[in-house]
Amino acid sequence: xxxxxxxxxxxxxxxxxxxxxxxxxxxxxxxxxxxxxxxxxxxxxxxxxxxxxxxxxxxxxxxxxxxxxxxxxxxxxxxxxxxxxxxxxxxxxxxxxxxxxxxxxxxxxxxxxxxxxxxxxxxxxxxxxxxxxxxxxxxxxxxxxxxxxxxxxxxxxxxxxxxxxxxxxxxxxxxxxxxxxxxxxxxxxxxxxxxxxxxxxxxxxxxxxxxxxxxxxxxxxxxxxxxxxxxxxxxxxxxxxxxxxxxxxxxxxxxxxxxxxxxxxxxxxxxxxxxxxxxxxxxxxxxxxxxxxxxxxxxxxxxxxxxxxxxxxxxxxxxxxxxxxxxxxxxxxxxxxxxxxxxxxxxxxxxxxxxx
Numbered sequence: 001x002x003x004x005x006x007x008x009x010x011x012x013x014x015x016x017x018x019x020x021x022x023x024x025x026x027x028x029x030x031x032x033x034x035x036x037x038x039x040x041x042x043x044x045x046x047x048x049x050x051x052x053x054x055x056x057x058x059x060x061x062x063x064x065x066x067x068x069x070x071x072x073x074x075x076x077x078x079x080x081x082x083x084x085x086x087x088x089x090x091x092x093x094x095x096x097x098x099x100x101x102x103x104x105x106x107x108x109x110x111x112x113x114x115x116x117x118x119x120x121x122x123x124x125x126x127x128x129x130x131x132x133x134x135x136x137x138x139x140x141x142x143x144x145x146x147x148x149x150x151x152x153x154x155x156x157x158x159x160x161x162x163x164x165x166x167x168x169x170x171x172x173x174x175x176x177x178x179x180x181x182x183x184x185x186x187x188x189x190x191x192x193x194x195x196x197x198x199x200x201x202x203x204x205x206x207x208x209x210x211x212x213x214x215x216x217x218x219x220x221x222x223x224x225x226x227x228x229x230x231x232x233x234x235x236x237x238x239x240x241x242x243x244x245x246x247x248x249x250x251x252x253x254x255x256x257x258x259x260x261x262x263x264x265x266x267x268x269x270x271x272x273x274x275x276x277x278x279x280x281x282x283x284x285x286x287x288x289x290x291x292x293x294x295x296x297x298x299x300x301x302x303x304x305x306x307x308x309x310x311x312x313x314x315x316x317x318x319x320x321x322x323x324x325x326x327x328x329x330x331x332x333x334x335x336x337x338x339x340x341x342x343x344x345x346x347x348x349x350x351x352x353x354x355x356x
Contacts, residue, residue: 006305007073008033008349010313010320011044011058016342020044021058023073026349031309031322031335039075041065045345048091048100053353055119057100059088064102064113066121073352081121083111090147095154099125099172103159108143110159110170112179125177132164146210147195152202153222156182160193162210167193169227185229187216194251200260204283205229208254208265213237215254215265215276217283232283237267237274239290253301253312262288262327266298266312273301273312273332275325288330295319295338302347309335313344320344 006026012018020041024033042061049056049069056067056075063083067075083102088111090103100121102111108130114122130143144163150172151158157170157179167185172178185207187193192211198204198220205218217233237251249269256263263276263285273293276285295314303310310332311322319338326333 003028004305005073005352006349007036007352008302008311008347009047009056010341010344011041011047011346012341013043013045013343013345014041015043016318018342018344020060021047021056021075022341023075026304028304028306028309031304031324033311033320033322033339035339037074039067039077043087046088046090047346047348048093049348049350050093050115050119051095051097053350057091057093057121059091059102061087064088064091064100064121066115066119068119069353071352073350079120081113081124083109083113084124084127085109085111090145092148092150094150094157094172095152099177101148101150101157103145103148105144105146105162108145108161108163110145110148110157110168110179112172112177114177126179128170128179128181130159130161130164130168132166146193149196149198151220151222151227152198155222156227158185158196158205160196160207162192162194165189165191165193167196167207169229183227183229185218188212191216195254197254197256197263199278199283200256204278206254206256206263206285208237208251210250210252213249213251213267215251215263215285217285219283233285235276235285235287237265237272237290239270239272252298255301255303257303257307258305259307262307264301264303264310266293266301268297268299271296271298271314273298273310273323275330288327289332291332293323294321294334299344300346302349304349305351311347311349313341313347314338315343315345318342318344320347
């Protein structure tokens with residue numbers, strides 16, 4: 001039996017030379033990304049993969065598009081649908097593979113798209129516009145849905161609203177295919193929650209806050225009639241938590257290592273990556289390092305399948321930087337020269353589909 005083959009997909013804005021999605025071969029052992037080809041998608045700011053790994057979904061100007069992935073990870077466009085709103089910024093598939101969820105930063109909308117068994121996109125099932133006011137700050141005074149993610153038990157959908165400092169919790173009514181608001185996780189004013197991720201066992205939620213440059217840790221329990229989130233920790237993403245220049249920083253990317261024991265995040269402004277160790281019993285985070293990423297304005301971060309390397313997309317410097325991770329010394333070491341990519345926004349590494 002051969003080793004699994006992995007492919008990286010980098011979604012980018014297409015105002016410059018980029019066409020949309022760059023496809024890279026991944027050398028897991030050496031921590032290398034080698035560009036293979038590029039697929040045209042207008043402003044592919046984020047991508048997601050189907051549960052079976054056969055289909056790749058992408059944001060595009062016209063709504064969302066779906067591509068079939070072959071045994072090498074190459075992409076063939078299948079179809080696309082209009083989401084009846086402004087361009088989205090984040091995608092997530094549900095645990096059952098029935099829906100594709102779209103976050104709308106520009107119009108504060110959560111959209112639900114039906115996904116067919118053959119991977120193609122169907123009709124819009126629901127669309128909910130968030131309402132409310134944030135602070136008077138110039139950039140977050142109205143709803144901006146920045147991330148959507150189902151809870152691991154697939155009972156609820158978390159819609160992270162960067163503009164009004166809330167995470168709205170929806171129940172997915174499988175009969176009507178509609179979203180029903182059941183709770184709101186309210187964060188302090190001007191924290192600007194950006195991304196939520198859950199621990200592998202589903203017991204803890206980690207919420208990255210862009211303006212307050214912190215991770216808020218919650219316990220999660222979905223066993224009752226209503227979802228229960230309880231805040232247990234708040235920890236800074238910054239090198240110097242009391243930095244007077246912190247107003248210019250913005251926590252940006254968040255990802256879990258595949259072993260479930262480490263959490264990584266990037267912070268733009270100071271242009272760093274931080275690694276946190278996760279206590280499996282309490283969910284608490286302990287910061288192990290905050291180090292430079294040798295690029296400008298990191299937008300996203302991905303951990304290689306063996307957890308020994310990480311890659312960061314640097315939006316303003318038009319680069320991807322790759323590092324080796326030393327867990328004993330708590331350092332990262334740059335792995336080769338930066339890769340050139342125009343306005344990279346997101347990066348994911350997925351195994352290619354297995355042949356049936």
